[in-house]
Amino acid sequence: MNRRTFHRAPEGERRQELIRATLDTIAALGLKAATVRAIAIRAGVTAGLVRHYFASKDQMVAEAYRFMLTTFAAKAADIAGDPRMRLRKFITLNLTAPVADSHSLSLWASFISQVRVDPELAAIHRDGYLGFRNDLQGLIRDFLEAEGRPAGEADCRRHAIAINGMIDGLWLEGCLAGELFEEAELVAIALSSIEALLGLPIGPDDEANTVPERAGDATTA
Amino acid sequence: MNRRTFHRAPEGERRQELIRATLDTIAALGLKAATVRAIAIRAGVTAGLVRHYFASKDQMVAEAYRFMLTTFAAKAADIAGDPRMRLRKFITLNLTAPVADSHSLSLWASFISQVRVDPELAAIHRDGYLGFRNDLQGLIRDFLEAEGRPAGEADCRRHAIAINGMIDGLWLEGCLAGELFEEAELVAIALSSIEALLGLPIGPDDEANTVPERAGDATTA
DNA sequence: GCGGAAATTATTCAACCGTATAATAACGCC
DNA sequence: GGCGTTATTATACGGTTGAATAATTTCCGC
The missing domain is CATH 1.10.10.60 (Homeodomain-like)
Structure with a gap:
């Protein structure tokens, strides 16, 4: 043998x-x-x-989770450009592949369901998510200032919560039923919605920012 | 013994x-x-x-999932009132307990992570989610019509996607880090954001619809 | 420098223990 | 006695372990 x-x-x-x-x-x-x-x-x-x-299977899984969160954060970190461009890129990045696909959702949901019962995963989760909305809040503050519309801490926080919520939700929809949307449709919806929320245009002149027409059905999954 | x-x-x-x-x-x-x-x-x-x-454990789990989805859908079904009220209730319902709590998220994530690999769960999932955004789209259409702002199919669909995304996202944030928000804060953010998206007031005069001030930190989980 | 022996350690392999599900036998109430 | 409920058993599978072994590196005499 x-x-x-x-x-x-x-x-x-x-x-x-x-x-x-x-x-x-x-x-x-x-x-x-x-x-x-x-x-x-x-x-x-x-x-x-x-x-x-x-040391154990659990430790390997925990390190895999940390690696996943780190990879996500790293992608968002190296966005360059002026405040408007950075905010736009941030949104686009989070609503297109590879961040928004069923593979990611699958992973995310698996871990989330364990975070509540595994203290070690919970700690990693906290570390990973701690800066996310703060990053977004920073992007929003910079953008508002650059547009001559400086806002207070409370206003920025409120905007960050709403926009973060919208990104998360559209990400969810895209992952769950990506085949129901055109490639850029979710991004366009997010951008125009955020324009409405902030009362400022985000899209550059050289790129389409309007919502593409599509007369499909309206199911979620 | x-x-x-x-x-x-x-x-x-x-x-x-x-x-x-x-x-x-x-x-x-x-x-x-x-x-x-x-x-x-x-x-x-x-x-x-x-x-x-x-017949087996798997069948029991599948029936439990069906029961969960049915319960959620049933809650949203018996909303009464004029279009504005119905839309407002729908949003409030989905962003407060028992729909929005860590218990629900935990359940939801557990099942979602299995939906992709279990055909029986996938079928139940499809059945359960099929009408959700259509319901919301109907509410939005009725509301716009009642306010004298009738909109076409494409516009309604676009609004439904954006608002559904925001509800999902805020639901997510509330579930993940409910302790970081005041009781009515997420609902208020949702309502005022949706007002901005639709360009119409939703909140009734007799109820607070402004975002309560809160100077806490801005972490997601 | 250089070939090969010796040490190192990454990897395989087979077996262990605990626990899960499924199946079945035993039991008590009506 | 029949049916609903429980206790027990059978089988399978998961994580873990430690000894055996192959691949690589180190070391040493030349």
Whole structure:
């Protein structure tokens, strides 16, 4: 009975592979079916190896969650341009793939359902989400100031809550039923709605900012 | 070892108890930890009894999901009043307990993460969500007409998407971090934002519709 | 420098224990 | 006695473990 030949991975690489396989498996099969064995097979190794890199399966899952949140935050961090452009990019970024797709929703929902019962995941969750709305609030403040409409702390907070809510909600709709919307439709709705909320135009002259016509049905999922 | 004395429940009642216990257990412990035993204990019976009422655990979970969606839909169905009142009630209903609390989010996320991998759940999901935005679109159309601002199909659809997105998003924020908001704050933000989106007042004169001041920090979870 | 032995350690493998679901036997009330 | 409920058992599967082994690096005599 011969033993399998294997490849010995360079420092850190296998660890990253396992984290990626964890996320892929959860997205594809759900948290319940994401067993150590299933994850290991997807990563091309055997189950026992997991405990060589992580103290436990739970720790590996926790690190996978942290990695996911970090990846999201990193995407939003390197937005450049003037305040109006930055706000517009932020919204677009969060309402198009890869942030807005069923893969992301699947992952997100799996973790959210565990956050309430797992203190370690809850801590990671808190860390990950802590800056999100603050970032948005900063973008809004900068934008209002640049447009000569400086606003107080309370007003900015209120706007950030409303706009954050709208982004989250449209993200949800896009993930749940992306095939019901044109590619840019959700982004256009978000931008024009936010214009109405703030009373200021956001769209640049050189790019379409109107809502494309579409006479489809109106179901959510 | 004496056998426990037991109570013989009337037909149907025990079944309903088990469904309720299923939802409670999923919300409290997560889908993974919602074992037949845990659910049975919560319902005050022993595990074997489940198989007397349901063909399998999966079927019980599926029926619990159907029950949850039905309950949500039923709440929104019996709203009475003039168009403006109905729209306002619809929004309020979806942004206050029991629809908007961490219990609901927990349930919702648990099921959503399974919907993609379980065809039976997917069918139930589709049935349950099919009419939601159409209902909202109808409310919006009626409201606009009643205010003398009749709108075409495309406009109504666009408004319904935007407002549905905002409701979903604020619902999400309320569930995730309800303790960061005043009781009526999210509702007030939603109502004033929707006023801005539609360009029409929604709030009645006799009820506060302004956003209450609150100088707290701005974190999401 | 260089070839190969020795040490290191990443990986596999098989088995363990706990627990889950499903099936079935035992029991009590009407 | 029949039916509803419970206790018990069977089987399967999940995470974890530790010993065996293959791949890689280090070391040493030359």
